[in-house]
Amino acid sequence: MYYGDFIWKDKIHVGVHEPIINKVLWKNVQDILDSRENRGKQAKWGTRHFTFKGLLECGECHRTVTGDKKTKSSGKEYVYYRCTKYKSECSQKPVNENAINEQIEQALKDIELPKDTVDYITEALKDSLDIKRDTTDRERKRLEDRKIKLMTRLDRLYEDKLDNNITEDFYNRKFNEYTEQVTDLDSRISNYTQADIDYYRYGSGILELAHKASKLYRMANDEEKRELLGYLLSNCQLIDKKLVIEYRKPFEMIMKRNTSFRTSENSLTKAKNTLSGALPSVERTGRDSNPQLPP
Numbered sequence: 001m002y003y004g005d006f007i008w009k010d011k012i013h014v015g016v017h018e019p020i021i022n023k024v025l026w027k028n029v030q031d032i033l034d035s036r037e038n039r040g041k042q043a044k045w046g047t048r049h050f051t052f053k054g055l056l057e058c059g060e061c062h063r064t065v066t067g068d069k070k071t072k073s074s075g076k077e078y079v080y081y082r083c084t085k086y087k088s089e090c091s092q093k094p095v096n097e098n099a100i101n102e103q104i105e106q107a108l109k110d111i112e113l114p115k116d117t118v119d120y121i122t123e124a125l126k127d128s129l130d131i132k133r134d135t136t137d138r139e140r141k142r143l144e145d146r147k148i149k150l151m152t153r154l155d156r157l158y159e160d161k162l163d164n165n166i167t168e169d170f171y172n173r174k175f176n177e178y179t180e181q182v183t184d185l186d187s188r189i190s191n192y193t194q195a196d197i198d199y200y201r202y203g204s205g206i207l208e209l210a211h212k213a214s215k216l217y218r219m220a221n222d223e224e225k226r227e228l229l230g231y232l233l234s235n236c237q238l239i240d241k242k243l244v245i246e247y248r249k250p251f252e253m254i255m256k257r258n259t260s261f262r263t264s265e266n267s268l269t270k271a272k273n274t275l276s277g278a279l280p281s282v283e284r285t286g287r288d289s290n291p292q293l294p295p
Protein backbone atom coordinates (compact mmCIF):
# COMPACT_ATOMS: atom_id res chain seq x y z
CA MET A 1 0.00 0.00 0.00
CA TYR A 2 0.90 3.61 -0.15
CA TYR A 3 1.80 6.46 2.15
CA GLY A 4 2.32 9.99 1.03
CA ASP A 5 4.59 12.93 1.49
CA PHE A 6 1.76 15.39 1.76
CA ILE A 7 -0.82 16.70 4.16
CA TRP A 8 -4.53 16.41 3.80
CA LYS A 9 -6.57 19.30 2.38
CA ASP A 10 -3.58 21.55 2.21
CA LYS A 11 -0.79 22.35 -0.16
CA ILE A 12 1.85 19.85 -1.07
CA HIS A 13 5.31 20.45 0.28
CA VAL A 14 7.08 17.22 -0.50
CA GLY A 15 9.46 16.15 2.21
CA VAL A 16 8.87 19.27 4.32
CA HIS A 17 5.80 18.38 6.34
CA GLU A 18 5.24 15.33 8.47
CA PRO A 19 3.45 12.82 6.25
CA ILE A 20 -0.08 12.11 7.38
CA ILE A 21 0.51 8.41 7.08
CA ASN A 22 3.63 7.37 8.87
CA LYS A 23 5.48 4.78 6.84
CA VAL A 24 6.06 2.34 9.68
CA LEU A 25 2.53 2.62 10.99
CA TRP A 26 1.05 2.12 7.56
CA LYS A 27 3.05 -1.07 7.23
CA ASN A 28 1.83 -2.19 10.65
CA VAL A 29 -1.77 -1.56 9.69
CA GLN A 30 -1.21 -3.68 6.62
CA ASP A 31 0.40 -6.39 8.74
CA ILE A 32 -2.62 -6.46 11.04
CA LEU A 33 -4.89 -6.72 8.02
CA ASP A 34 -2.83 -9.49 6.49
CA SER A 35 -2.20 -11.64 9.52
CA ARG A 36 -5.62 -11.30 11.15
CA GLU A 37 -7.79 -11.32 8.07
CA ASN A 38 -6.07 -13.97 6.06
CA ARG A 39 -5.30 -16.39 8.84
CA GLY A 40 -8.24 -15.51 11.05
CA LYS A 41 -5.90 -15.18 13.98
CA GLN A 42 -7.12 -13.65 17.22
CA ALA A 43 -5.14 -11.21 19.31
CA LYS A 44 -3.32 -12.57 22.29
CA TRP A 45 -5.03 -11.27 25.38
CA GLY A 46 -2.63 -12.87 27.85
CA THR A 47 -0.27 -9.91 27.83
CA ARG A 48 -3.05 -7.37 28.20
CA HIS A 49 -1.99 -4.18 29.90
CA PHE A 50 -2.93 -0.54 29.66
CA THR A 51 -4.28 -0.26 26.12
CA PHE A 52 -4.99 3.46 26.36
CA LYS A 53 -1.73 4.43 27.97
CA GLY A 54 -0.49 7.70 26.53
CA LEU A 55 -3.68 8.29 24.54
CA LEU A 56 -5.88 9.98 27.09
CA GLU A 57 -5.81 13.41 28.61
CA CYS A 58 -7.89 14.66 31.54
CA GLY A 59 -10.66 16.90 30.23
CA GLU A 60 -10.76 18.88 33.44
CA CYS A 61 -7.13 19.69 34.30
CA HIS A 62 -5.43 18.45 31.09
CA ARG A 63 -2.94 16.25 32.91
CA THR A 64 -2.05 12.80 31.63
CA VAL A 65 -4.48 9.95 32.30
CA THR A 66 -2.68 6.83 33.39
CA GLY A 67 -3.65 3.17 33.68
CA ASP A 68 -3.60 1.10 36.84
CA LYS A 69 -4.41 -2.43 37.87
CA LYS A 70 -6.43 -3.32 40.93
CA THR A 71 -7.40 -6.59 42.52
CA LYS A 72 -10.85 -6.86 44.01
CA SER A 73 -11.39 -8.71 47.29
CA SER A 74 -12.78 -11.54 45.15
CA GLY A 75 -9.32 -11.86 43.59
CA LYS A 76 -10.54 -10.57 40.23
CA GLU A 77 -8.20 -8.12 38.52
CA TYR A 78 -9.42 -5.07 36.71
CA VAL A 79 -7.87 -2.11 34.92
CA TYR A 80 -8.89 1.47 35.47
CA TYR A 81 -7.68 4.86 34.30
CA ARG A 82 -7.22 7.96 36.37
CA CYS A 83 -5.96 11.52 36.05
CA THR A 84 -2.45 11.90 37.50
CA LYS A 85 -3.63 15.26 38.94
CA TYR A 86 -0.05 16.42 38.92
CA LYS A 87 0.09 19.76 40.78
CA SER A 88 -3.58 20.31 40.02
CA GLU A 89 -6.88 20.39 41.85
CA CYS A 90 -8.95 17.91 39.87
CA SER A 91 -12.26 16.31 40.78
CA GLN A 92 -12.13 13.47 38.25
CA LYS A 93 -12.64 9.93 39.50
CA PRO A 94 -11.05 6.71 38.16
CA VAL A 95 -12.82 5.08 35.19
CA ASN A 96 -13.02 1.37 34.43
CA GLU A 97 -11.25 0.36 31.22
CA ASN A 98 -14.33 -1.38 29.85
CA ALA A 99 -16.25 1.90 29.93
CA ILE A 100 -13.52 3.55 27.88
CA ASN A 101 -13.25 0.63 25.50
CA GLU A 102 -16.96 0.70 24.71
CA GLN A 103 -16.75 4.36 23.76
CA ILE A 104 -13.69 3.79 21.61
CA GLU A 105 -15.45 0.97 19.76
CA GLN A 106 -18.38 3.27 19.13
CA ALA A 107 -16.04 6.01 17.87
CA LEU A 108 -14.58 3.57 15.35
CA LYS A 109 -18.04 2.49 14.22
CA ASP A 110 -18.75 6.17 13.62
CA ILE A 111 -16.14 6.29 10.86
CA GLU A 112 -17.11 2.99 9.28
CA LEU A 113 -18.00 3.26 5.61
CA PRO A 114 -20.05 0.59 3.86
CA LYS A 115 -18.27 -1.29 1.09
CA ASP A 116 -20.40 0.09 -1.76
CA THR A 117 -19.69 3.65 -0.62
CA VAL A 118 -15.96 2.90 -0.47
CA ASP A 119 -16.11 1.55 -4.02
CA TYR A 120 -18.10 4.50 -5.25
CA ILE A 121 -15.80 7.13 -3.74
CA THR A 122 -12.75 5.25 -4.95
CA GLU A 123 -14.12 5.52 -8.49
CA ALA A 124 -14.76 9.25 -7.98
CA LEU A 125 -11.21 9.71 -6.71
CA LYS A 126 -9.85 7.92 -9.74
CA ASP A 127 -11.83 10.19 -12.09
CA SER A 128 -10.68 13.35 -10.37
CA LEU A 129 -7.11 12.08 -10.42
CA ASP A 130 -7.27 11.56 -14.18
CA ILE A 131 -8.51 15.11 -14.66
CA LYS A 132 -5.80 16.46 -12.37
CA ARG A 133 -3.12 14.48 -14.23
CA ASP A 134 -4.29 15.85 -17.60
CA THR A 135 -4.11 19.42 -16.34
CA THR A 136 -0.71 18.87 -14.79
CA ASP A 137 0.72 17.24 -17.90
CA ARG A 138 -0.56 20.04 -20.14
CA GLU A 139 0.88 22.74 -17.89
CA ARG A 140 4.25 21.00 -17.67
CA LYS A 141 4.38 20.69 -21.46
CA ARG A 142 3.61 24.40 -21.80
CA LEU A 143 6.49 25.30 -19.46
CA GLU A 144 8.88 22.99 -21.30
CA ASP A 145 7.94 24.56 -24.66
CA ARG A 146 8.63 28.01 -23.27
CA LYS A 147 12.02 26.88 -22.06
CA ILE A 148 12.94 25.56 -25.53
CA LYS A 149 11.94 28.92 -27.07
CA LEU A 150 14.11 30.77 -24.57
CA MET A 151 17.10 28.56 -25.23
CA THR A 152 16.75 29.24 -28.96
CA ARG A 153 16.64 32.97 -28.22
CA LEU A 154 19.78 32.68 -26.14
CA ASP A 155 21.56 30.93 -29.03
CA ARG A 156 20.52 33.63 -31.49
CA LEU A 157 21.56 36.34 -29.08
CA TYR A 158 24.99 34.81 -28.84
CA GLU A 159 25.31 34.67 -32.64
CA ASP A 160 24.22 38.32 -32.90
CA LYS A 161 26.94 39.20 -30.45
CA LEU A 162 29.57 37.28 -32.42
CA ASP A 163 28.45 39.03 -35.62
CA ASN A 164 28.66 42.39 -33.86
CA ASN A 165 24.98 43.06 -34.59
CA ILE A 166 24.30 44.09 -31.00
CA THR A 167 26.19 46.03 -28.34
CA GLU A 168 27.89 44.34 -25.41
CA ASP A 169 25.51 46.15 -23.08
CA PHE A 170 22.39 44.96 -24.92
CA TYR A 171 23.76 41.42 -25.01
CA ASN A 172 24.39 41.36 -21.24
CA ARG A 173 20.98 42.76 -20.45
CA LYS A 174 19.16 40.24 -22.64
CA PHE A 175 21.36 37.37 -21.55
CA ASN A 176 20.53 38.03 -17.87
CA GLU A 177 16.85 38.43 -18.64
CA TYR A 178 16.57 35.12 -20.53
CA THR A 179 18.75 33.20 -18.11
CA GLU A 180 16.60 34.33 -15.21
CA GLN A 181 13.47 33.15 -17.02
CA VAL A 182 15.05 29.77 -17.77
CA THR A 183 15.97 29.32 -14.09
CA ASP A 184 12.42 30.18 -13.05
CA LEU A 185 10.95 27.74 -15.59
CA ASP A 186 13.31 25.00 -14.42
CA SER A 187 12.13 25.31 -10.85
CA ARG A 188 8.46 25.36 -11.91
CA ILE A 189 8.92 22.28 -14.09
CA SER A 190 10.54 20.42 -11.22
CA ASN A 191 7.66 21.44 -8.93
CA TYR A 192 5.27 19.74 -11.30
CA THR A 193 7.39 16.63 -11.32
CA GLN A 194 7.47 16.49 -7.54
CA ALA A 195 3.77 17.13 -7.26
CA ASP A 196 3.01 14.12 -9.41
CA ILE A 197 1.77 12.07 -6.48
CA ASP A 198 -0.63 9.20 -6.57
CA TYR A 199 -3.72 10.70 -4.96
CA TYR A 200 -5.84 7.80 -5.95
CA ARG A 201 -3.98 5.13 -4.02
CA TYR A 202 -3.57 7.43 -1.06
CA GLY A 203 -7.26 8.25 -0.96
CA SER A 204 -8.37 4.67 -1.37
CA GLY A 205 -5.97 3.64 1.42
CA ILE A 206 -7.70 6.08 3.78
CA LEU A 207 -11.09 4.74 2.73
CA GLU A 208 -10.03 1.15 3.22
CA LEU A 209 -8.84 1.97 6.71
CA ALA A 210 -12.10 3.74 7.56
CA HIS A 211 -13.97 0.76 6.24
CA LYS A 212 -12.02 -1.68 8.41
CA ALA A 213 -10.98 0.34 11.48
CA SER A 214 -13.64 -1.14 13.74
CA LYS A 215 -12.89 -4.71 12.71
CA LEU A 216 -9.13 -4.13 12.90
CA TYR A 217 -9.46 -2.75 16.39
CA ARG A 218 -11.29 -5.78 17.67
CA MET A 219 -8.63 -8.09 16.24
CA ALA A 220 -5.58 -6.09 17.30
CA ASN A 221 -3.44 -6.62 20.38
CA ASP A 222 -2.81 -3.78 22.86
CA GLU A 223 0.23 -2.43 21.07
CA GLU A 224 -1.54 -2.46 17.71
CA LYS A 225 -4.64 -0.86 19.21
CA ARG A 226 -2.60 1.98 20.63
CA GLU A 227 -0.95 2.51 17.29
CA LEU A 228 -4.20 2.36 15.34
CA LEU A 229 -5.88 4.84 17.68
CA GLY A 230 -2.88 7.15 17.54
CA TYR A 231 -3.29 7.15 13.80
CA LEU A 232 -7.05 7.71 13.68
CA LEU A 233 -7.46 10.12 16.58
CA SER A 234 -5.72 13.42 17.14
CA ASN A 235 -6.97 14.02 20.67
CA CYS A 236 -8.85 12.07 23.27
CA GLN A 237 -9.99 13.62 26.54
CA LEU A 238 -11.65 11.91 29.46
CA ILE A 239 -14.12 13.88 31.53
CA ASP A 240 -16.85 12.53 33.86
CA LYS A 241 -16.33 9.04 32.43
CA LYS A 242 -17.02 10.29 28.92
CA LEU A 243 -14.53 10.45 26.07
CA VAL A 244 -14.31 13.60 24.01
CA ILE A 245 -12.77 12.43 20.77
CA GLU A 246 -11.16 14.35 17.95
CA TYR A 247 -10.38 12.46 14.77
CA ARG A 248 -7.56 13.22 12.43
CA LYS A 249 -8.60 15.20 9.36
CA PRO A 250 -9.70 12.60 6.78
CA PHE A 251 -11.46 10.51 9.42
CA GLU A 252 -13.15 13.55 10.91
CA MET A 253 -14.67 14.24 7.52
CA ILE A 254 -15.83 10.66 7.20
CA MET A 255 -17.39 10.82 10.68
CA LYS A 256 -19.21 14.07 9.80
CA ARG A 257 -20.39 12.53 6.56
CA ASN A 258 -21.72 9.49 8.43
CA THR A 259 -23.46 11.70 10.99
CA SER A 260 -25.18 13.77 8.33
CA PHE A 261 -26.20 10.59 6.53
CA ARG A 262 -28.17 9.34 9.43
CA THR A 263 -30.57 12.16 8.74
CA SER A 264 -30.32 12.04 4.97
CA GLU A 265 -30.82 9.29 2.42
CA ASN A 266 -28.95 11.10 -0.32
CA SER A 267 -25.87 9.06 0.41
CA LEU A 268 -23.83 8.65 -2.74
CA THR A 269 -23.91 12.25 -3.94
CA LYS A 270 -22.86 13.54 -0.56
CA ALA A 271 -20.14 10.96 -0.20
CA LYS A 272 -18.69 12.03 -3.50
CA ASN A 273 -18.75 15.71 -2.58
CA THR A 274 -17.21 15.15 0.83
CA LEU A 275 -14.27 13.17 -0.39
CA SER A 276 -13.64 14.93 -3.68
CA GLY A 277 -13.42 18.19 -1.74
CA ALA A 278 -11.02 16.52 0.65
CA LEU A 279 -8.41 15.85 -2.01
CA PRO A 280 -5.23 17.79 -1.37
CA SER A 281 -4.63 20.54 -3.90
CA VAL A 282 -1.44 20.67 -5.88
CA GLU A 283 0.71 23.65 -5.07
CA ARG A 284 1.23 25.82 -8.08
CA THR A 285 4.17 28.01 -7.24
CA GLY A 286 5.12 31.11 -9.20
CA ARG A 287 2.07 31.91 -11.28
CA ASP A 288 2.96 33.69 -14.49
CA SER A 289 4.83 36.46 -12.77
CA ASN A 290 7.36 36.81 -15.56
CA PRO A 291 6.54 38.67 -18.75
CA GLN A 292 5.46 36.39 -21.57
CA LEU A 293 7.81 35.82 -24.43
CA PRO A 294 6.95 37.81 -27.52
CA PRO A 295 5.48 35.46 -30.13
Ligand SMILES: [Zn+2]
Nearest residue numbers: 058061083090
Ligand atom coordinates in the same frame (compact mmCIF):
# COMPACT_ATOMS: atom_id res chain seq x y z
ZN1 LIG B 1 -7.53 15.93 35.94
